[in-house]
Amino acid sequence: MKNIMLILALSCAYGSALAATPVTMAEAQRLQKIGEVSSQATTLDSFEQMIAADAERKGASAYRITSATVNNHVYGTAVLYK
Helix, strand or coil, X not given: CHHHHHHHHHHHHHHHHCCCEECCHHHHCCCCEEEEEEEEECCHHHHHHHHXXXXXXXXXXXXXXXXXXXXCCEEEEEEEEC
């Protein structure tokens, strides 16, 4: 049972280590741009989650949100980095 718990803990830690993370403009200057994505959602939190998920699917290690418009929904774009 202890082995199963250890494996689960390590797999969670490993999975979160691979997650794309937001970066600042200064941090982004040291990274390689690999593309751009756009998304829309009903809240800012869900918009950022969607951008992060898109970044992961495209193999990015980081992203920087470059625009966000809030009206009845949130629409925006982000640059992806490796």
